[in-house]
Amino acid sequence: MIVVALVAGLVIGFFASRKYMESYLQKNPPINEQMLKSLMIQMGQKPSQKKLRQMMNAMKTTYDK
Numbered sequence: 001m002i003v004v005a006l007v008a009g010l011v012i013g014f015f016a017s018r019k020y021m022e023s024y025l026q027k028n029p030p031i032n033e034q035m036l037k038s039l040m041i042q043m044g045q046k047p048s049q050k051k052l053r054q055m056m057n058a059m060k061t062t063y064d065k
Contacts, residue, residue, distance in 0.1 A: 029059070033052055033056055040052075
């Protein structure tokens, strides 16, 4: 009985934490436009607003999958 309860708790905990992390990452993406701009400057590229939007949209579609 204890083993069954432990396994059920682990399974429920895993799926609950996975759902929480997915919703957290959708609300707070790990990279924003300002961070992307600074990365491009560090790489020696001159970031244009169009290029920044394209890269953000590409990352957003990757997160949605």
